[in-house]
Amino acid sequence: MSKRPDYVPEHIRERLIHDPRVAEQDLKVEVQEGRVLLGGNVATPQIRDRITEVARELLPDYQIVNETTVVPSGEPDDEEPVS
Amino acid sequence: MIRIAAVGDLHYGAGSTDILRPSLDRLPERADLLLLAGDLTRCGGTDEISVLADDLRRARLPVVAVLGNHDYQSNMEDDVRRVLEDAGVTVLEGEAVTLEINGRTVGVAGTKGFGGGFRGAHGTDFGEPEMKAFVGHTKMLADRLEQALNSLRADFRVALLHYSPIETTLEGERLEIYPFLGSYLLAQAIDNAGADLVFHGHAHHGTEKGRTPAGIPVRNVAQPVIRHAYNVYTLGTAPSAVVHPSKEAPAALRTGTGSSA
Numbered sequence: 537m538s539k540r541p542d543y544v545p546e547h548i549r550e551r552l553i554h555d556p557r558v559a560e561q562d563l564k565v566e567v568q569e570g571r572v573l574l575g576g577n578v579a580t581p582q583i584r585d586r587i588t589e590v591a592r593e594l595l596p597d598y599q600i601v602n603e604t605t606v607v608p609s610g611e612p613d614d615e616e617p618v619s
Numbered sequence: 620m621i622r623i624a625a626v627g628d629l630h631y632g633a634g635s636t637d638i639l640r641p642s643l644d645r646l647p648e649r650a651d652l653l654l655l656a657g658d659l660t661r662c663g664g665t666d667e668i669s670v671l672a673d674d675l676r677r678a679r680l681p682v683v684a685v686l687g688n689h690d691y692q693s694n695m696e697d698d699v700r701r702v703l704e705d706a707g708v709t710v711l712e713g714e715a716v717t718l719e720i721n722g723r724t725v726g727v728a729g730t731k732g733f734g735g736g737f738r739g740a741h742g743t744d745f746g747e748p749e750m751k752a753f754v755g756h757t758k759m760l761a762d763r764l765e766q767a768l769n770s771l772r773a774d775f776r777v778a779l780l781h782y783s784p785i786e787t788t789l790e791g792e793r794l795e796i797y798p799f800l801g802s803y804l805l806a807q808a809i810d811n812a813g814a815d816l817v818f819h820g821h822a823h824h825g826t827e828k829g830r831t832p833a834g835i836p837v838r839n840v841a842q843p844v845i846r847h848a849y850n851v852y853t854l855g856t857a858p859s860a861v862v863h864p865s866k867e868a869p870a871a872l873r874t875g876t877g878s879s880a
Contacts, residue, residue, distance in 0.1 A: 559630070559661035559689065562823045562843075577823060577843040579630055579638060607843045609638045611645065615622060615851035618816050618836050 541567060544595070548572065551594055557586040563604065571599045577607045620856050621725050621775055624649065624680075626849040627656025627820020628841040630689065631671040632664075640674045642848040647679045650851050651720045655708075656820035656840050657687025657731055657781025660699065668699045672706035681718050682708045685729040687781035687821060713763030717773050723855065726773030728812075730764045732782030732805050732819070733757040736798035761804040768812035775854045778809050780819040787829030788839035789822045806831045815854055 545565040552558045552565075560583065564575035572591055578584050588602045624646060629638055646653065660667035668690070675682050690699050700710045709716050711729025718725050735742045735757045744754035768776060783789055783801030792800060800822050809817055810833035817831065820841040827844055829837040840850060 556632075556662045556664075559632075559692070579842065580635065608846050609842065609848045611642050611649070612845075612847040612850050615649070615853055617853045617856040618838075619854050619856070 548574075548591055548594060552587060552590055555586075555590050558583060558590055560587070563587065567598070570597070571601055574600070574602045574604055576604050578604045579607060579609070581606055621652070621720055621723060621854045622650045623652050623654060623725075623777065623816070623852050623854065624849040625654040625656060625818045625838065625840040625852065626842055626845065626847075627687070627781065627818070628658040628823060628843065629655070629671065630658055630661050630842075632661040632667045633670065635667075635670055636674060638842070639671070639848055640677075643674060643678050646849070650849075651680060652718060652725065653678060653680055653682045653849065654727065654777070654779050654818055654840075655682065655684035656779060656818050657685045658689040658820055658841075659684065659687065659703075660690050660692075663690045663693040663695055663699055665695060665698050665702055668702045672702050672708070675703070675708055676706045678707075683716060683718075683727050683729065683779065684708050684710050685712065685779050685781055686710065686731050688731070691731075711767075711779065713760065713767055715767040715771050717771060723775065724773040725775045725777060725854070726771030727777045727779050728764060728767035728771060728814075729779040730760045730767070730805075732760055732764070732780040732784070733802060734782060734799045735802035735804060737786045737801070737803045740798070741803060742798060757802045757804050761802070761808040764805065765808035765812045768809065768814055775816075776812075776814045777854075778814045778817040780805060780817065781821050783819045783822055783825070783837075783839065784809055784817060785829045785831055785837050788819065788825050788827065788837055790826045791824040792822050800825075809833075809835060816852060 544567045548565045566573040591600045715728040733756050742754045744751040784805035817837040823841050823843040825839045
């Protein structure tokens with residue numbers, strides 16, 4: 537991993553995509569003054585926890601702020617007549 | 620009337636049973652058919668797809684699927700397909716299937732699709748072999764989709780994709796990644812052949828509704844976009860419903876009309 541802070545967010549993104557515990561391509565990653573801010577949508581609370589886990593393994597000295605949100609997956613209320 | 624439930628990007632893995640399973644028992648009361656628009660797994664593992672297959676075995680309605688890019692990640696896409704088929708799911712790649720529902724026929728032509736971009740900004744199969752392979756793959760899949768749609772003789776024709784055929788349903792995504800989210804070649808194939816409705820996934824930050832240049836409705840049913848276990852769309856409910864002539868009597872389930880991948 538590059539030691540330059542400019543590239544740290546991309547290293548985290550790459551790891552989150554390739555780590556099978558997460559495999560999410562659409563996460564936002566920012567690094568500010570020793571904090572890693574993670575954003576975006578995830579499918580389940582379990583994935584959300586794993587994102588924190590993977591980021592912490594990669595950057596143990598940083599504070600991990602996981603602001604990802606779990607997307608609702610209930611049944612729809614109605615249907616759309618298309619044609 | 621045909622009621623189609625559709626969702627994409629379920630990204631199943633171990634412990635994912637809380638996405639679709641709670642809804643499956645009641646689904647036949649809401650829909651006649653379930654379409655899955657790819658990215659059914661996180662990393663394309665048979666252990667992951669088996670979790671979804673176990674859920675779908677309980678489904679008391681026909682299920683038709685295409686695979687997505689995540690389902691290719693472990694280079695086991697043939698095994699992923701086989702696990703789904705063993706669970707009774709029809710998996711399409713450049714192929715079509717016709718189902719008889721409530722005395723009407725609905726044909727589904729499916730492909731994963733691929734990227735390249737959109738009109739005025741599409742990649743070209745020129746230069747390095749990697750670029751030729753990239754754009755060439757999209758062209759091949761678009762051609763097969765058009766052939767599969769043309770092969771259908773059904774009251775309603777539906778195109779099922781993972782990648783997007785249009786830009787409108789990508790709105791919300793970063794413009795820079797549009798070439799990796801879809802290709803106008805897919806829309807061109809659909810507009811050439813004709814269809815009543817198009818589904819795709821892949822664009823998690825996109826928009827649900829759009830139309831092809833010829834006006835065919837497109838729905839991005841990526842789960843993070845629809846924010847439900849599935850959405851339901853009906854065909855044959857409006858006075859202006861397009862009905863295609865049926866030239867042959869369909870079987871209850873018929874596959875393999877297009878080129879096989």
